[in-house]
Amino acid sequence: MPAPIRLQLPNERQVAPVNAYLFTKPEPALVDTGTNAAADRSALQAGLAANGLSVSDLKRVIITHAHVDHFGQAASIAANSSAEIWVSELAYEWLVDTPAMWQKRIAYYQNYFLPRTGLPQTMRETVLNFMAGSAKTAESVPRQRIKIYSMDATLEMGGLDWQVLHTPGHASHQTCYYQPETRQFLSSDMLLAVTPTPVVERPPTGNRHIPGLPRFLDSLDLVESLDIDIVYPGHGQPFSNYREVIARQRKRICQRKAACLAYVRQGCDTAVSLVQKMYADRPVTIQFAGLWMVIGYLDLLIADGRVSTQEIGGVIHYRAR
Ligand SMILES: [Zn+2]
Numbered sequence: 494m495p496a497p498i499r500l501q502l503p504n505e506r507q508v509a510p511v512n513a514y515l516f517t518k519p520e521p522a523l524v525d526t527g528t529n530a531a532a533d534r535s536a537l538q539a540g541l542a543a544n545g546l547s548v549s550d551l552k553r554v555i556i557t558h559a560h561v562d563h564f565g566q567a568a569s570i571a572a573n574s575s576a577e578i579w580v581s582e583l584a585y586e587w588l589v590d591t592p593a594m595w596q597k598r599i600a601y602y603q604n605y606f607l608p609r610t611g612l613p614q615t616m617r618e619t620v621l622n623f624m625a626g627s628a629k630t631a632e633s634v635p636r637q638r639i640k641i642y643s644m645d646a647t648l649e650m651g652g653l654d655w656q657v658l659h660t661p662g663h664a665s666h667q668t669c670y671y672q673p674e675t676r677q678f679l680s681s682d683m684l685l686a687v688t689p690t691p692v693v694e695r696p697p698t699g700n701r702h703i704p705g706l707p708r709f710l711d712s713l714d715l716v717e718s719l720d721i722d723i724v725y726p727g728h729g730q731p732f733s734n735y736r737e738v739i740a741r742q743r744k745r746i747c748q749r750k751a752a753c754l755a756y757v758r759q760g761c762d763t764a765v766s767l768v769q770k771m772y773a774d775r776p777v778t779i780q781f782a783g784l785w786m787v788i789g790y791l792d793l794l795i796a797d798g799r800v801s802t803q804e805i806g807g808v809i810h811y812r813a814r
Contacts, residue, residue, distance in 0.1 A: 494675050495651035497725055500540030502527035504562045506630060508778070509728050511562040513537060514679060516651035517544055520552040523576075524650070524670070524679055525727065528565035528630035537566060551576040555648060557681035558664045559587030559594075560692075563727065565631035571638045579640045579648065581657070583666035588634045595628035601695035606702065610784060611763035611808045620781055644668065655679070660716065662709025663689040669716070676722035684716055684735060685726045688742045690785040691792075706746070706789030707796050713739050746793075753790040754799055754813060762810045764788060 497514035504511040504527060511533075514524040521541075527533035541547055551574045556564045559580070567578050567588065580588050587594045599621060607617045642648060644659040648670060655670040660683040670679040682689045691705025717739050724735050732738065749771070756770045764787055772783030791811060794800035800811050 494677075495653055496675075496677065496723075497524065497651065497679065498544060499725065499731065500537060502533040502536045502540075503530075504528060505530060505532055506627065507562055512725070512727055512729075513540070514725055515540065515544060515546075517546065519652050521546050521550045522553040522555065522650050523551055523570070524555045525557055525563040525681070526554060526566035526570060527563075528561050529569055529632060530565070530630055533566060534569065549574045553577050553579060553650075555579040555650065555670075556581075556584060556588065557669065557679070557727065558667045559584040560664060560682070561627050561631040563681070564588060568632035568634045571634050576638075577640045578634050578638050579642055581659075581666060581668050582641050582643055583659075584668075585639065585641050587666075588639060589636050591631050591633040592628065595624070598695050599624050599628070601700075602693075605700050606693055608807055609764075609804070609809045610788075611765040612784070613765075623778065623781065658715065660712035662691055662705055662712045664692055665694055665703055665705070665708075667712075671719055671721075673720075676720055677725065678716070678719065678721045678723070678735070679725045680716070681727040683712055684724055684738065686729050686732065686738060688746065688786075690782045691789040693785055693788055702788075704789075704792035704796065705785075706792050709789075710743070710746070710793075713743060746790075749786070750790045750793050753787065754794055757794075757800060757811050758813045762812065763808055764791065764811075767791075767811075 500513045500515055501510045511527050513526055516522045548570055554567055554570055554576050570576055571578055603621055646657045647654045653672050655672045658669045660667050660669050663682045667683050669681055669683045691709055693702045696702050721735050723731055723733050725731050756767055761767050761770055767787045768780055768783045772780050801814050803810050
């Protein structure tokens, strides 16, 4: 069975290593790339070399979603090979104009999202600096090198047809690839051993972000309905017990949502006060991810009609109903 070869890259800024997946035949193709940091570049070269290949041999690079640890090296691969860079229609803008997209996201966080969470100014600056640092780990890919795939496309990899699935939640443009005959699933950051954070994104219109965690739960339903033998995730080891993993994550989300509601009832009425309760004494990068999770739990509670919001003095306050 033509199976993807996992190349683990350090992804040092985000602590957790990231996976790229290599198909060697019928032509060398790579799913995701790691960041453009030196450590990821040399790890990719070493991974390719272990399979008798170099970057210049790559014919296609397929990007699952436009987060820097998944597409950061696409530009340098394009510069050092004749590879086509395949990206979904929803992630295309991020690849062709990476600095401008980052600038817009950072401005959204700075001017709208972070102030309304109640986060103190010094911590806001830490978050914005972290984002600015991440922005430097990916470059734009020249337009003429990009092939766009639609959200219901079929991609050929390893001589097999893989179905593209749109699975929003972690990112609104997240895609996964499913191979029905061999029951293989490239899950990217949609399905990991632990729940991925629902990243708050700048909305296409208006200021209110699109709720990520409710969409993630819908995507879990979709993945659960597939018949899968092996999951190749974007981070960590491949696994087969995906229905167990999904059940565990649903249960955990449900418990954390209930805990969040209990804290709101106790008077923790801003996102930042909830992060302090639910992610106490954790390093700032974990608290940043914790902020996204808290926003996710609040989005679920708002959708359930259990919590209402009111903006007071530029900060969103949550109230149990
Ligand atoms: Zn991601």
